[in-house]
Amino acid sequence: MSAFEDMVRWLNDPLNWTNPDGIIDRLQEHLLIMAGTLPLALAFAWPIGIALGRTRVGGNVVVLLSNITQAVPVLALLTVLPLTALGFGKPSVIVALAVFAVPVLLATSFTAMREIDPEIRDAARGMGLSNWQQLWRVELPLAVPYLAAGFRTAAVQVAATAALASFVNGGGLGTIIAAGFGLGMAAAGGQILAGGLLVVALALLVDALGAILQRVVTPRQLRKARRA
Template sequence: MGVLADAWTWLATGSNWSGESGAWHRLGEHVYVSGTALLIACAIALPLALWLGHIGRGGALAVSISNAGRAVPVFAVLALFMLTPLRSAGYAPTIIALVLFAVPPLLTNAHVGMREVDRSVVEAARGMGMSGRQVFLRVELPLAYPLLMTGLRSAAVQVVATATIASLVGQGGLGRIITAGFNTLDTAQVVAGALLAALLALVVEGVLVLVDRLVDPLRKAVSPGPARVSA
């Protein structure tokens, strides 16, 4: 309990929040690299996955990319980047690593979402004379939406978590508060930084769940899925 009180004291001390290595600046860095990376990853993965899903190809690719993404340690990729000229390119090593690890969940979920759209529904839409574009926009996309959002959520959480690891190789973000605490043997600061990083991840997850509930196009039409656990 003593440590938590000390961590609270650290968080309540104004000077810990200001300046180049203060919490506000670190939070800003964290949000900046995470947001940028997520946007780039969406721009790469979503059009590709939706197109491949629409034409019904690339299933094996989507799955194997997802498996490979799980096996490669983020820390190793960041470390390798830091030994290349990227080292002196500001936040670039972190952003590129974050993009690499955000693409698999986006790609896989969007693709699976598109492929799981009932084929008979698509056939019916075609039979009604819908063009490929109309089928995509009015049938496939709304039906694939729940899995698309699942992918976006796991990608966002993944990105926020990975941005923390960037501090291990000296890049910015909330993780720096933790590593700086380790370097000065300041457990209160380590725990305070960890609380901030954990809180940010939870907030991101929570906000996305909320957005998902508000925006889902089929929310009113479809009852929520069956409970996981049978009685």
């Protein structure tokens, strides 16, 4: 039996879905990791990116922060963080993946602010809007396409990279792959392929949902302008 046939057989076994530590349980763990990672990354990256983008002088700072976070491999963080107070498990995974997601969120939020026409800001100030009113009522609605695109990209990256959580007892779909390698390619090649396929499928699903979300949150006038 080929590894592909073994993968199909493994996926068609209902017990591999419903048993404790089966696909459904591992998928829930995977989604829980994503649900903790993305808000943490957003809470750090968006305020900094938006603030620096509004000043129009923070490009070097954004590049520096992005380079620092990109220079640290996720596997290195997953190795180091469990040795801290975070310990092994999901907290270490969430922090490591949040660091991994920061660069794209930071860059897109910064670009979103930089791309706003200065004349629009001048018009808002001329209408008597305060600094906060200008941000919430004018700038952020115009920045939505960039912010949504950055969130979509970060979500896909986290969905795919969360498979590494199994290295530090963090759970997720990657555990299926790790368990397969523990049994050996000859005995569990189909399980390894199945785990990889599940991670890919989840990443594609997240990308599709992100595309829908990006379209929904983009104001209709901006969608028409982009098409034009």
